Amino acid sequence: MSLTAVREAPTQAKGKAYAALVKALGRGWLRDRSQVFFTLLLPLMFMVLLASVFGSSADSVSRVLTVGEVPVLDAADAGDFDVTAVGDLDEALALLREGEADAAVVQDGDAVTIYPSPTSSTSGSIATGKLSALVDQVNVEVLSAAAPGSPVLDAEVEEADGGALRPIQYLAPGILAWGIAIAGVFGAAGTIVDWKRDKLLRRLRLTPASVKTFLGAKVSVNLLVAIGQTAVFLAVAALVFGLELSPWTWFAVPLVMLGTLAFLAIGVVIGGIAQTSPGAAGLSNLVTMPMAFVSGAFWPLALSPTWVQWLSYLSPMRYLNEALQSVVVYGAPPTAVLPQLGFLAAFAAIVALISWRTFKFDEL
Template identity: 85%
Template structure:
């Protein structure tokens, strides 16, 4: 048999350019994602289901008045709008606090001279925070009216809120950014962890070494698909929240896009670490749940952090979901410019870089 010549100059170069390989992989992975019903459910439908559920629980579909317990004489409530406040009387503070614990009211109010003390409900965190915010806004309105009729000076009333947070928000205004941040987290962590386990099981990355497309091109296409999905997820979520639940979007809402992209990179890095540890798909799912669910509860995604125990508030500073939630709420709800969320952006960027470095150093392409 004649020997085949191995002269490389006579062998045509059939390897596709990197750009063409990347585009082909991007399209193939994108079609694969669309065909995976579980991915679509966890990424798009599950966050929307949580928004519907929590919004219904906290009464966001209506403009119900905050239930307020007035302890003693509270002159500031004399100017309260009946559409915003449903005021009842309590004989003393101990009785008012007991009623709050039983869920009979959203907040209790005591006025001591020029100080208005507000006690939010400990059993209904979000409605308590909203009631506290609305009472603070009422005090501000009273101060404006007084100052407009007298010489300018310090406000005659001041508000002290015990362990309250959230501002003057309707429930959907508070819930939407947190649920979106949680949705981005589960999409990134679950998607990356499950995919990595499947790749290791099928020895896909090792096989890629035998193809013209490099491993880096393949991973880049996969990350790009996840980023596109995150933007689509954000657009759908905010559109449903605005059109179906009355979420008021600020002029800076567009900046949610780069925030979501940065957050997605951070959670993808976590997912890669989990995928490197897990041996099976169920194991990857369990570890992903073990990370994302506690993270949601310590990050203020479902209720105000200020109403959480002090140890939870301290632990939340380690969670990337907290910073994504805060940044989204600032630009989407409060209308603050990007400069106001630079600390959150910095944390997410550093977190993504550090965890990505850890995943790169510890990742193994195949199961041993």
């Protein structure tokens, strides 16, 4: 046997061991009904339920953006609108997409153009109704004054970005991000606790498969699950609820893979702390559920209190949610989500380093 063949033999053996482990761990995941339920079915049920009954509650004061001078608002009551002036229409539409306002208004002479929120159809419709009623009120006052030659305002409603977004168009990315978090955190934490209890990694040292090979196979299975999860979510959202997928939807795959690595790192930390499976499940739930509410998974983040919005900057789920929404719904190219990618990569690296330095595989 040549020297090259001798060197390639261990590599081939490791490759076969890795493939066998991926296959075995994948089958084990499919046979574990609890993992299938919490990873796939539970988030999918949330998406279907919320997309069917979701509705935004509107405040008594509608948040309105004005572009230039809008004299018609001078006739509004003080408590009807919270008015903010912006520089141009593009800025106003961008703020509407982010959920920062309920409507935008532009007035050019007698023409009043109203742009309702594309993020919340309920609050946008309420604000549009108030503004249209205000225009009608001003017209009635002008006519009743019987002033010759007085102009009559004409209100027109323009849908921002070609149409108001339906709930599914911001629920699907958010709940998908939550599902990725559940799969990563719960899967890693519970598995690590079981490994410590059974002293599995210690026993692996006596087999041809190294600990690194085993861990690599486990991470690979989680990444494959995340890709399948993404495909199922987007298929249901598109086929059942009519979600229009952008041409950049394929970039959701690398996004969820990077997000999975970040949440796996959190799960490893929890697995190192917890000593029992119920303890791991409780800590995982304590992390993922508040993170979902803080990160805008169930409603636009801009509708949350200011302190929640500030807290969300620490959550990796916020950045995964924003990136998915940008490429899947808005059709933004990958270059537009580089900040989110950078945060997810840095978060995954830092938390993984912490867990690697502090983790003990054996039972405590």
